[in-house]
Amino acid sequence: MEWRGFDSMRILIILILVLVLYYMLRGLFRPRKGERVGRSHPNVGEGTDNELVKDPYCLVYVPLNTAFHTKREGKDLFFCSKECMNRYLQERKDNSSDAG
Secondary structure (H helix, E strand, O other), X not given: OHHHHHHHHHHHHHHHHXXXXXXXXXXXXXXXXXXXXOOOOOOOOOOOOOOEEEOOOOOOEEEHHHOEEEEEOXXXXXXXXXXXXXXXXXXXXXXXXXXX
């Protein structure tokens, strides 16, 4: 009977250590609060976490601080992904070459 209690205590301690290790490692790989990811619009400042912008290619709304940005004809464009941005720019390029 005593050994069974010892084994369950050992398992409990191992589980606690695994959880502590998990949270420590998770904290190392997560961006710090207020730290920019690096792909957002350069004019994004504090307080824009809730601002949404519309992707002109797939028409979804994405947070400004995570959107991919490009400037075309003096207008800022924001995209949900690099793929949408590349497809949008490629279609515009194809359309302008067809018209000319």
